[in-house]
Amino acid sequence: MVTMYKMKHINYKDVKAERVEEGAKDTTIRWLITSKDGANHFAMREFEIKSKGYTPLHKHDWEHEVFILEGKGIVISNGKEERFKKGDVFFIPSMEEHQFKNTGKKMLKFLCLIPYKED
Amino acid sequence: MVTMYKMKHINYKDVKAERVEEGAKDTTIRWLITSKDGANHFAMREFEIKSKGYTPLHKHDWEHEVFILEGKGIVISNGKEERFKKGDVFFIPSMEEHQFKNTGKKMLKFLCLIPYKED
Numbered sequence: 001m002v003t004m005y006k007m008k009h010i011n012y013k014d015v016k017a018e019r020v021e022e023g024a025k026d027t028t029i030r031w032l033i034t035s036k037d038g039a040n041h042f043a044m045r046e047f048e049i050k051s052k053g054y055t056p057l058h059k060h061d062w063e064h065e066v067f068i069l070e071g072k073g074i075v076i077s078n079g080k081e082e083r084f085k086k087g088d089v090f091f092i093p094s095m096e097e098h099q100f101k102n103t104g105k106k107m108l109k110f111l112c113l114i115p116y117k118e119d
Numbered sequence: 120m121v122t123m124y125k126m127k128h129i130n131y132k133d134v135k136a137e138r139v140e141e142g143a144k145d146t147t148i149r150w151l152i153t154s155k156d157g158a159n160h161f162a163m164r165e166f167e168i169k170s171k172g173y174t175p176l177h178k179h180d181w182e183h184e185v186f187i188l189e190g191k192g193i194v195i196s197n198g199k200e201e202r203f204k205k206g207d208v209f210f211i212p213s214m215e216e217h218q219f220k221n222t223g224k225k226m227l228k229f230l231c232l233i234p235y236k237e238d
Binding site: 005006007008009010011012013032033037038039041042044063065067069075077082084085087088089090091092093096098111113115117 | 124125126127128129130131132151152156157158160161163182184186188194196201203204206207208209210211212215217230232234236
């Protein structure tokens, strides 16, 4: 059976923000576009990190494509730190260690997209 | 030979904005993350449309994942119009007709991600 998908149109705030556990601090995730919408190749998620919060320091066998929507912070990758701000873009290859920290006073918001991999 | 890719970190404004032709009006595209960076599954592009400009009304056999960064406008899809604003999210399935128009006075900016498909 072929399922026909239609255009989905929401605001990101319509999606429930879920708490990110395991190694994160004050971080939530919204799954904005997923395979349930018919998106079979990649998923769009929105993260929010409170001041002084962070995502886990980890690595995994899929890549990230990131766009910073609001706020500022640092990425820690392979022992080095890089500052980032609104409008910055990251490609983080598969198996590269990474962590996002909010070093500002306001909420840090970014998109982080991941593949649905078959390889 | 296996090419090792490293984290890429830029600001979207670092990328040259190229004019979109064929059916578009006052629209530019920036290719922010592509297969040249090691992104083999999907590409991140940023579009800017001036007031009263638009993307082509078209359809194609790949999907779009869209996030509205700034501005407002309408999407035309299958003869219907939907208004959108900053923070809105679209999933446009493969083969669904679509067009983005800037109906505001300010620049419309959005991300539009597409798959590198093998199917």
